[in-house]
Amino acid sequence: MIKEEVRKRLGNKIKDWHKHGLRRVYFSFEPRDVKEIVAILFKELGMRFATASGQDTPAGLEIIYHFSFDKTGEMFSGRVLIKDKARPEIDSIANLFPGAEWIEREMWEMLGINFKGHPNLKRLLLAEDWPEGKHPLRKG
Amino acid sequence: MSHKIVIPIGPYHPLQEEPEFFRLYVDGEKVVDIDIVIGYMHRGIEELSEHNHFDQVPFLVERICGICSHSHPNAYVLAVEDILGGERNVVPERALYIRTIIDEMQRIHSHLLWLGLAGHFIGYNTVWMWAWRYREPILDMFEMITGNRQHYAMCKVGGVRRDIRPQDIPILRKALDELVPVIDMFKGAVMDDPVIQARLKGIGILNRQQAIDWCAVGPTARAAGLDIDVRRDEPYGVTDRLKWNVIIEKDGDIFAKTKVRILELYESINMIRQCLDKLPEGPIDADIKDIPPGEGIGRVEAPRGECFHYVRADGTNRPIRHKIRAPSYMNVASNKVAAVGGTISDAAITLAAVDPCYCCTERTAVLEKGSEKKIMNGFDLIKLSQEKTEKIRNNKDNRD
Amino acid sequence: MNLKLRALTKSLWVFHAATSPCNNCDIEILDALTPRHDIERFGMVLAGSVRHADVLLVTGVPNYKTKERLKKLYSQAPKPCLVAAIGNCACGRIMFKDSYNSPCPVDEIVPVDVYISGCPPKPEAIIAGVVKLINKVTSSAKGT
Numbered sequence: 001m002i003k004e005e006v007r008k009r010l011g012n013k014i015k016d017w018h019k020h021g022l023r024r025v026y027f028s029f030e031p032r033d034v035k036e037i038v039a040i041l042f043k044e045l046g047m048r049f050a051t052a053s054g055q056d057t058p059a060g061l062e063i064i065y066h067f068s069f070d071k072t073g074e075m076f077s078g079r080v081l082i083k084d085k086a087r088p089e090i091d092s093i094a095n096l097f098p099g100a101e102w103i104e105r106e107m108w109e110m111l112g113i114n115f116k117g118h119p120n121l122k123r124l125l126l127a128e129d130w131p132e133g134k135h136p137l138r139k140g
Numbered sequence: 141m142s143h144k145i146v147i148p149i150g151p152y153h154p155l156q157e158e159p160e161f162f163r164l165y166v167d168g169e170k171v172v173d174i175d176i177v178i179g180y181m182h183r184g185i186e187e188l189s190e191h192n193h194f195d196q197v198p199f200l201v202e203r204i205c206g207i208c209s210h211s212h213p214n215a216y217v218l219a220v221e222d223i224l225g226g227e228r229n230v231v232p233e234r235a236l237y238i239r240t241i242i243d244e245m246q247r248i249h250s251h252l253l254w255l256g257l258a259g260h261f262i263g264y265n266t267v268w269m270w271a272w273r274y275r276e277p278i279l280d281m282f283e284m285i286t287g288n289r290q291h292y293a294m295c296k297v298g299g300v301r302r303d304i305r306p307q308d309i310p311i312l313r314k315a316l317d318e319l320v321p322v323i324d325m326f327k328g329a330v331m332d333d334p335v336i337q338a339r340l341k342g343i344g345i346l347n348r349q350q351a352i353d354w355c356a357v358g359p360t361a362r363a364a365g366l367d368i369d370v371r372r373d374e375p376y377g378v379t380d381r382l383k384w385n386v387i388i389e390k391d392g393d394i395f396a397k398t399k400v401r402i403l404e405l406y407e408s409i410n411m412i413r414q415c416l417d418k419l420p421e422g423p424i425d426a427d428i429k430d431i432p433p434g435e436g437i438g439r440v441e442a443p444r445g446e447c448f449h450y451v452r453a454d455g456t457n458r459p460i461r462h463k464i465r466a467p468s469y470m471n472v473a474s475n476k477v478a479a480v481g482g483t484i485s486d487a488a489i490t491l492a493a494v495d496p497c498y499c500c501t502e503r504t505a506v507l508e509k510g511s512e513k514k515i516m517n518g519f520d521l522i523k524l525s526q527e528k529t530e531k532i533r534n535n536k537d538n539r540d
Numbered sequence: 541m542n543l544k545l546r547a548l549t550k551s552l553w554v555f556h557a558a559t560s561p562c563n564n565c566d567i568e569i570l571d572a573l574t575p576r577h578d579i580e581r582f583g584m585v586l587a588g589s590v591r592h593a594d595v596l597l598v599t600g601v602p603n604y605k606t607k608e609r610l611k612k613l614y615s616q617a618p619k620p621c622l623v624a625a626i627g628n629c630a631c632g633r634i635m636f637k638d639s640y641n642s643p644c645p646v647d648e649i650v651p652v653d654v655y656i657s658g659c660p661p662k663p664e665a666i667i668a669g670v671v672k673l674i675n676k677v678t679s680s681a682k683g684t
Contacts, residue, residue, distance in 0.1 A: 020222070020434075020435075020436075021222065021225070021226050022226070023374055024222065024436075024437060026435070048352070048355055048357075048368070049355045050355075050439075050446070050448050050465065051448055051450075051463065051465035051469075053450050053461065053463035055452070055460075055461045064450070066437065066448070066450065068373075068439075068446075070367075070368045070373050071373075072373070073370075073373035073374030073375075075437050075439075077437070097352075097353045097354075097355070098353055098354055098473070098476075099353060099354045099355030099356075099470060099473065099474075100355075101473065102469065102473050103465075103469075123179070124178060124179060125178065125179040125182040126179060126182065127179070136184060136187055137186070137187060
C-alpha cells in the first residue's frame with residue numbers, strides 16, 4: 001500500500017497525517033525539509049507532481065504540494081507553513097525537476113514567496129510593469 | 141554562440157486563439173533554445189473566485205477556457221463534492237451519466253478542433269476545413285442538450301442543471317453514428333499518408349523521462365508512453381462502469397500525439413453510446429444547501445490532460461481559496477524540450493502539438509545579430525512549414 | 541459613395557485580436573470561416589497582419605499585458621479601421637470587471653463601431669453584426 005509506504009519513508013518528518021475519503025491524504029511538514037520530502041515522493045516513489053497551491057492565511061503563508069500517485073489515483077498533499085510573512089522564503093524544488101518551475105514563478109509573483117535556488121525566478125503571468133511588492137493573492 | 145538569432149513568435153497570430161509568446165533562439169535552421177512568455181490571458185480568476193459564492197463559481201471557471209468549458213466546472217464541482225464526502229455519495233445517478241456524456245462530447249469536439257488546426261499548420265487546409273465541418277454536428281448536439289454551442293453550464297454542485305430529454309437521445313445517437321465513418325476517413329487520411337508521416341514522425345519528441353520530469357499530462361504524456369488517465373485512475377462520473385481503453389503510444393513524437401487523439405475519438409463515441417444505453421431515470425440534482433468547512437481536490441481528464449482544482453471552504457458561502465491548474469500549464473512548459481533541436485519549419489507544428497491554447501504572431505521578426513533585420517508576418521512561419529510539406533510531397537511523387 | 545468606402549465595404553479583411561478571452565469567441569470567429577458558415581463568400585478574409593486589415597475583431601477583457609498590444613495594433617492598422625467588439629467580455633467585461641488584472645473595457649482603448657453580444661455569439665450573430673457594421677458605414681457615408 002502506497003499510503004503506508006509514504007508514511008514509512010517520510011517517517012517523523014511529517015505530522016498531522018490524515019486521510020480524507022478514499023483517495024486523499026493530507027500531511028504537513030517543516031519548510032526546511034521540503035527538498036528532501038519532494039525528492040522522496042517524486043524521484044523514489046514515482047509520483048507525479050500535480051501542482052502547488054499557495055495561500056495567505058492569518059498564521060502565515062501556506063504552500064500545499066500536491067502529488068498524484070497515478071497507479072491508484074491517490075493524491076498526497078503536503079502542507080508547509082512559512083511563518084515569516086514579511087520575508088517569506090523556502091527552498092526551490094525546480095532544480096529537482098523542471099515541471100515545478102512555472103508554478104514557483106507564479107507563487108513568487110502572486111504571493112511574494114522567495115524560492116531559494118530557483119533557476120529563473122521572473123514574472124510569469126503579470127505584466128512587466130506590475131508594481132513591485134504588490135501581490136494579488138495577498139490578503140489585506 | 142556567434143550566429144544566434146532570435147525569432148519572436150507572438151503574441152498575436154491570425155489563426156490561433158490565445159496569445160502566447162515564444163522566443164525561439166535559432167542557429168541557422170536549428171532551434172537551440174526557447175523562451176515561453178505567457179500571461180496574455182491572465183484574468184485573475186483564482187482571486188475572482190473568492191468573491192463569488194459556490195453556485196456562481198462554475199460559471200466563472202467555465203470561462204477559463206472555451207474549448208474545455210465542461211472540464212473546469214466539472215473539476216470544480218468534484219472538488220466541492222470532495223469536501224461534502226465524494227461525488228458518488230452526493231450526486232444522483234442520472235446526473236453522473238449526464239456529466240460523462242457531456243465530458244466525452246466535449247473531448248470529441250476538442251480533438252476534432254485540434255486535428256483541423258494541426259492539418260492547417262502542416263499545409264493540409266482540407267483537413268482543417270473537413271475537421272471543423274464535421275465538428276459542427278457535435279456543436280448542434282450541444283445546443284440541443286444544453287442550449288448553447290459552447291459554455292454548456294451543465295455542472296452545479298450536487299448534480300447537473302439540465303436533463304437530457306428522451307426525444308434527444310435518438311438524435312444524439314444518429315449524430316454519433318454519422319461521425320464514425322468521418323473519423324475512419326481521418327484515420328486513413330492522416331495515418332496512411334506518407335507525406336504526413338514524413339512531417340510528423342520523429343519530430344518534436346518528448347520522451348518518457350522528459351514527460352515525467354516536466355509533469356506532462358493527457359495525450360502529450362500518453363503519446364510518450366506514460367500510462368495515465370484520470371478517467372481510469374480516479375474515476376469520476378461513470379467512467380469506471382464503462383468499457384473503454386486508455387490509448388498509449390511509445391514514440392512521443394507528433395505522429396504519436398495525433399494517433400492518440402484520433403483513437404481517443406473512437407473511445408469517446410463508444411463511451412457516450414454506453415452511457416445512453418444505461419442512462420437511468422431519476423433526479424438530476426441533489427439540492428445542496430451548505431458547504432461545510434474543509435478542503436477538496438477535484439480532477440478531471442480534460443481533452444488536454446488532467447485538470448486540477450483545489451477548493452478550500454471555511455463554512456461561509458464562498459471558497460476562501462480556489463487553485464486552478466489547467467493541463468496546458470504543464471504541457472506548454474514541456475515545449476521547451478520538444479521544440480529544441482528541431483528546425484524552424486517544424487516549430488509551428490511542434491508548439492501546437494501539445495494542443496495548447498497556443499497562439500503565435502502578429503508579426504515575426506528575424507534579427508540577424510546586430511545588423512540585418514527581416515520582418516516576416518505570422519503566415520510566413522506557417523508558410524515555411526507548408527512549403528516543407530510541399531517539398532516532401534514533390535520528392536515522393538518524383539520517386540513514384 | 542467614394543471609391544475608398546466602396547472598396548472597403550465590398551470585401552472586409554478582418555484581423556482577429558484576442559485580448560485575453562476564453563477562446564470561445566475566437567473559435568466562433570474561425571467557425572464562421574469554415575464550410576458551414578463560410579463567411580469568405582462575402583469577401584471576408586482573415587488577414588495575417590493588421591496592416592492588411594479593414595476590421596479589427598476584438599474579443600475578451602483586456603489585461604495589463606494585452607491593453608498595450610491592442611493600442612499598438614490599432615495604431616498600426618490602416619485607417620479607416622473599423623472595430624468590432626465580439627462577445628460579452630469585450631462589450632462590457634461581465635464577470636471580470638472586478639479582476640485585479642482588468643484595467644478597462646475595450647471601448648476605452650479603441651473606438652468600437654459595433655458590439656456583438658453573446659457568450660459566445662453564434663457565427664450567425666457574428667455575420668449579422670458585420671452586416672450591420674457595413675450598413676452603418678454605407679448609410680453614414682450617404683448621409684454626409
